[in-house]
Amino acid sequence: MNIYGLGGKVAVITGGASGIGRACAHTLARSGADISIWDLDQGALDLVLKELEDYDYRLHSAVVDVSDSAAVDSAMQDVVDTLGHVDITVANAGIGGAAASSGDYSDDDWHRVIGINLDGVFYTQRAAIRAMRQSGRGGSIVNMASVLGDVGFASASAYTAAKHGVVGLTQAAAWEHAVDGIRINAVGPGFIRTPLLAKNLDEAALAFLATQHALQRLGEPHEVAELVAWLASDAASFATGTFYPIDGGYLAR
Ligand code: NAI
Numbered sequence: 001m002n003i004y005g006l007g008g009k010v011a012v013i014t015g016g017a018s019g020i021g022r023a024c025a026h027t028l029a030r031s032g033a034d035i036s037i038w039d040l041d042q043g044a045l046d047l048v049l050k051e052l053e054d055y056d057y058r059l060h061s062a063v064v065d066v067s068d069s070a071a072v073d074s075a076m077q078d079v080v081d082t083l084g085h086v087d088i089t090v091a092n093a094g095i096g097g098a099a100a101s102s103g104d105y106s107d108d109d110w111h112r113v114i115g116i117n118l119d120g121v122f123y124t125q126r127a128a129i130r131a132m133r134q135s136g137r138g139g140s141i142v143n144m145a146s147v148l149g150d151v152g153f154a155s156a157s158a159y160t161a162a163k164h165g166v167v168g169l170t171q172a173a174a175w176e177h178a179v180d181g182i183r184i185n186a187v188g189p190g191f192i193r194t195p196l197l198a199k200n201l202d203e204a205a206l207a208f209l210a211t212q213h214a215l216q217r218l219g220e221p222h223e224v225a226e227l228v229a230w231l232a233s234d235a236a237s238f239a240t241g242t243f244y245p246i247d248g249g250y251l252a253r
Pocket of ligand 1: 095
């Protein structure tokens with residue numbers, strides 16, 4: 001059902017081949033947006049493109065490592081050249097990173113997480129701002145933070161630092177680019193059942209994490225995508241510079 005009214009808008013979603021990004025692609029397409037999904041390999045993108053064909057809007061994909069600023073700039077230009085403009089960008093690509101305490105975290109592991117989860121969001125947001133300013137149409141940028149953009153989590157210092165950085169980046173950029181008609185917000189999911197979690201945690205750890213949410217379960221990707229679609233839409237016209245948890249009550253204690 002098209003409840004967000006995104007017809008005529010073009011949406012870029014990074015990390016669009018899996019988990020929350022894939023769910024965002026579905027929800028935004030169902031709401032009428034043309035979709036560009038970016039991810040690391042074409043095979044994974046092709047599977048999601050095939051699913052999206054049902055919605056009958058224009059589709060685009062790009063193989064992009066979001067930690068490479070030149071690749072991000074070039075992919076954003078390709079979206080503009082192919083689909084005409086960019087109205088919505090969901091800077092979602094991210095990794096969990098190594099699990100180790102701060103005293104033992106290696107330089108390589110630190111830089112990898114910061115490079116994708118913080119630098120990658122900055123590069124994506126910057127390219128989106130430039131495209132939106134150039135079109136003169138304004139736009140909405142949604143940066144994927146986490147509940148760990150607000151509180152800490154043992155053994156995930158780089159991830160926690162990156163997500164706090166995403167929230168700060170969002171707040172500063174919202175003030176800078178309101179004048180351009182660009183709204184910029186951050187979303188803070190609780191623990192969501194996606195390949196990212198499955199890769200890093202066993203079933204016992206997932207069951208424990210479920211108990212840390214008031215709703216006593218993990219979230220589903222489509223539940224995050226609903227908030228993203230609202231923020232992307234004109235219904236959220238007074239929303240900017242804000243961190244929106246969507247967390248089953250994780251932060252409510
Ligand atoms: P996922 O692993 O299912 O999907 C992430 C996608 O990003 C993958 O398709 C992956 O290939 C892509 N990706 C990774 N590095 C990339 C890079 N350098 N350039 C381009 N694409 C890249 O993970 P999930 O869970 O859907 O995560 C999406 C976002 O949501 C991440 O930013 C994550 O930190 C955030 N998040 C996830 C939560 C969870 O519990 N699953 C909770 C809170 C936030």
